[in-house]
Amino acid sequence: MTTFEELLTTMTDNFSVFVVEDDEFYSEVLEYHLSLNPDITVTKFTNAKEFLNNLDKNPDAVTLDYSLPDMSGEEVLKKIKEYNSEIPVVMISGQENIKTAITLLKDGAYDYIVKDEDTKDRIWNAIRNIREKEGLKKEISELKQQVKKKYDFTSSIIGNSPSMKKVFAMIEKAVKSNITVSITGETGTGKEIVAKSIHYNSPRGKKPFVAVNITAIPSELIESELFGHEKGAFTGASARRIGKFEEAAEGTIFLDEIGEMDINMQSKLLRVLQERELTRVGGSGLVKVKCRVLSATHKDMAEEVRKGNFREDLYYRLLGLPITLPPLRERGNDTLVLAKYFIDEYAEENDMEKLKLSSKAQNKLFKYPWPGNIRELKAVVELCCVMTDSDIVEDEHITFNSTGSIDTLLQNEMSLEEYKNRIVKHYLDKYSNDVVNVAKRLDIGKSTIYRMLQERLV
Numbered sequence: 001m002t003t004f005e006e007l008l009t010t011m012t013d014n015f016s017v018f019v020v021e022d023d024e025f026y027s028e029v030l031e032y033h034l035s036l037n038p039d040i041t042v043t044k045f046t047n048a049k050e051f052l053n054n055l056d057k058n059p060d061a062v063t064l065d066y067s068l069p070d071m072s073g074e075e076v077l078k079k080i081k082e083y084n085s086e087i088p089v090v091m092i093s094g095q096e097n098i099k100t101a102i103t104l105l106k107d108g109a110y111d112y113i114v115k116d117e118d119t120k121d122r123i124w125n126a127i128r129n130i131r132e133k134e135g136l137k138k139e140i141s142e143l144k145q146q147v148k149k150k151y152d153f154t155s156s157i158i159g160n161s162p163s164m165k166k167v168f169a170m171i172e173k174a175v176k177s178n179i180t181v182s183i184t185g186e187t188g189t190g191k192e193i194v195a196k197s198i199h200y201n202s203p204r205g206k207k208p209f210v211a212v213n214i215t216a217i218p219s220e221l222i223e224s225e226l227f228g229h230e231k232g233a234f235t236g237a238s239a240r241r242i243g244k245f246e247e248a249a250e251g252t253i254f255l256d257e258i259g260e261m262d263i264n265m266q267s268k269l270l271r272v273l274q275e276r277e278l279t280r281v282g283g284s285g286l287v288k289v290k291c292r293v294l295s296a297t298h299k300d301m302a303e304e305v306r307k308g309n310f311r312e313d314l315y316y317r318l319l320g321l322p323i324t325l326p327p328l329r330e331r332g333n334d335t336l337v338l339a340k341y342f343i344d345e346y347a348e349e350n351d352m353e354k355l356k357l358s359s360k361a362q363n364k365l366f367k368y369p370w371p372g373n374i375r376e377l378k379a380v381v382e383l384c385c386v387m388t389d390s391d392i393v394e395d396e397h398i399t400f401n402s403t404g405s406i407d408t409l410l411q412n413e414m415s416l417e418e419y420k421n422r423i424v425k426h427y428l429d430k431y432s433n434d435v436v437n438v439a440k441r442l443d444i445g446k447s448t449i450y451r452m453l454q455e456r457l458v
Contacts, residue, residue: 233282
């Protein structure tokens with residue numbers, strides 16, 4: 001059992017305890033021991049009427065004598081629970097009666113303690129457990145509020161351009177309905193932030209948000225990852241495992257980079273979305289699907305359908321409410337608005353003084369095409385904050401390291417063959433030297449790429 005001295009060290013923050021006890025001596029003993037911790041405030045009552053008249057002060061915990069002169073402890077407990085069922089009540093009795101204890105616990109008492117030589121330690125343990133439990137509930141509640149505030153799209157998605165105002169209008173529609181949402185936009189435009197904003201501001205906001213990056217899961221494991229598997233379904237399946245759809249429960253599942261899903265897996269996903277039920281790999285039972293589905297891709301999905309890379313029926317099943325995020329280069333002055341936001345955020349997180357952008361630095365940021373979009377802007381701005389030695393970010397502090405921009409690529413005058421080599425190298429780097437995949441994407445022969453690799457042209 002935890003000792004009294006150990007318990008004293010575990011308690012922080014002010015905690016209000018109402019002691020309801022008609023035995024004045026015993027009441028003073030309880031007050032003395034509880035008040036040894038300066039963070040605990042004790043208020044004593046000798047009868048039920050006086051206590052109930054002060055119940056609107058909402059104590060953090062109550063110790064309640066079972067035998068009061070004007071009302072039974074059982075009656076008082078019921079009145080407490082009728083007023084506020086969340087108030088923890090520790091019942092204290094001079095006699096041990098198992099039947100009474102069971103009744104009181106069923107009626108909502110937190111604990112039932114008999115007056116004996118161990119009463120002091122038992123009460124301290126009860127108060128400690130109550131504080132830990134209430135502290136955890138408060139922490140979870142605050143965390144939920146922080147998450148909701150973080151993904152309040154009016155503050156987490158920055159921008160005043162006409163194209164972003166259209167995005168905000170679409171997000172508002174998505175928040176107010178339960179429709180499937182498809183989010184499209186170039187890499188780095190903030191698709192996952194939009195998905196989280198929709199979820200956390202919707203009625204499902206307190207339920208799970210489960211994000212799945214399709215490109216991060218090997219094709220042979222994607223079905224198990226999404227739908228789960230039973231024990232023994234395949235080598236290594238030593239226990240049942242629920243999939244992401246079950247994990248999302250009545251919340252939201254976010255299928256990121258859906259355009260990369262294997263064509264065979266697409267038919268299985270389509271069936272789940274149509275039937276709103278799934279079967280775990282290796283199983284036969286049906287599991288209801290209750291989550292909302294949001295998806296995102298950087299691809300032109302209509303074009304992928306025309307090419308035969310994506311099922312048309314699945315495309316329309318996922319389309320729902322389409323939200324298209326504009327690239328940063330088309331958002332005008334939003335570039336500078338975002339840059340200032342990221343600079344202020346970085347300075348605050350790193351305990352720095354506020355920084356300002358010089359006019360030349362602003363001009364440099366404004367004119368750059370931002371092939372990496374918001375993600376690239378954030379990285380560039382954070383590096384600026386590190387590089388400056390004053391409270392001014394100058395243009396020389398701004399360094400662009402993008403490799404994927406056609407605009408910046410064309411600034412270098414090269415031959416057509418050199419441009420081709422550069423493009424092939426970029427795709428090989430992007431797709432981990434998967435020659436077959438790169439050949440398909442660039443619509444060139446595999447032998448051409450192998451020759452270039454052999455001659456060390458890429």
